[in-house]
Amino acid sequence: MEPAKLTVVKGDITKIAADAIVNAANSSLMGGGGVDGAIHRKGGPKILDECRDIVARQGGLATGEAVITTAGKLPAKYVIHTVGPVWRGGNDGEPGLLRNCYLNSLDLANKYQVVSVAFPGISTGIYGYPKADAAKVAVETVTEHLHKLTGIREVLFVCFDEESERIYRELIPGR
Numbered sequence: 066m067e068p069a070k071l072t073v074v075k076g077d078i079t080k081i082a083a084d085a086i087v088n089a090a091n092s093s094l095m096g097g098g099g100v101d102g103a104i105h106r107k108g109g110p111k112i113l114d115e116c117r118d119i120v121a122r123q124g125g126l127a128t129g130e131a132v133i134t135t136a137g138k139l140p141a142k143y144v145i146h147t148v149g150p151v152w153r154g155g156n157d158g159e160p161g162l163l164r165n166c167y168l169n170s171l172d173l174a175n176k177y178q179v180v181s182v183a184f185p186g187i188s189t190g191i192y193g194y195p196k197a198d199a200a201k202v203a204v205e206t207v208t209e210h211l212h213k214l215t216g217i218r219e220v221l222f223v224c225f226d227e228e229s230e231r232i233y234r235e236l237i238p239g240r
């Protein structure tokens with residue numbers, strides 16, 4: 066079988082019609098700024114209701130974990146919510162925690178038979194993770210792990226700004 070495709074896209078993840086889009090959420094799952102705010106604003110209240118149910122069942126989300134909801138009014142089918150690490154200089158386990166975000170999100174996507182999944186640059190906004198370092202973790206983790214998840218055929222890295230796009234295109238030549 067052909068290996069799954071890695072694609073770099075510049076734009077707004079709320080407009081992407083992938084089976085699943087990933088949200089860089091916070092542990093409360095109650096929405097916030099950045100991509101989280103945009104997803105809840107455009108997806109409508111249904112997503113937040115489902116997040117509230119999840120928190121009622123299992124409490125808040127630890128860093129590196131992921132949960133899934135439907136996508137409300139968004140063109141995607143699912144939103145996978147994961148909590149990235151806050152950047153504290155890099156010696157506080159940040160790379161491993163960021164890696165877990167990608168691993169757990171992909172595992173959840175696979176479990177829900179998702180064929181295409183779109184990631185934002187988790188932790189690279191308000192949480193301050195350096196963009197190039199985070200992109201390296203993202204691409205390496207996804208590349209390694211995808212071999213084990215044959216149902217996923219495409220992973221999109223959605224870049225909100227030109228700097229991120231340039232970084233991802235260098236890491237994934239030809240995409």
Ligand code: ADP
Binds near residue numbers: 090185189193226229
């Ligand atoms: P975190 O708290 O994990 O750092 P942010 O939402 O602040 O999350 O930022 C994560 C990344 O998502 C940043 O690179 C930011 O530029 C990007 N981003 C913000 N809004 C959107 C959007 N609508 N679509 C795609 N990426 C976005």
